[in-house]
Amino acid sequence: MNILPTGLAAAAALLALGALATAHAETGENAEELYKTNCLKCHGSEIYTREGRIIDSFDGLERQVQRCETALGLRWFDEDIKDVAAYLNHHFYRFER
Numbered sequence: 001m002n003i004l005p006t007g008l009a010a011a012a013a014l015l016a017l018g019a020l021a022t023a024h025a026e027t028g029e030n031a032e033e034l035y036k037t038n039c040l041k042c043h044g045s046e047i048y049t050r051e052g053r054i055i056d057s058f059d060g061l062e063r064q065v066q067r068c069e070t071a072l073g074l075r076w077f078d079e080d081i082k083d084v085a086a087y088l089n090h091h092f093y094r095f096e097r
Helices: 006-042 058-072 078-093
Strands: none
Touching: 006 058, 006 078, 058 078
């Protein structure tokens, strides 16, 4: 049973989609900030683009981000680790997921 008139239901759906897009954008911004604030303290981006790099899959990338987070005692949420791995993948690695 649809309680809202068709026009209002469509408007509500568009607002919900906008909120999801905003949340996704914030996640990306958060990942970039985490990367710039933490990852770049230990190394530059050359580690991601060097020849013979160790990371060879997206799962491996997530595990490496987790190891770095643990080693630095950052206490990130699991989503932060996934977001930073996705950020690195988008900008440097380009692994299929």
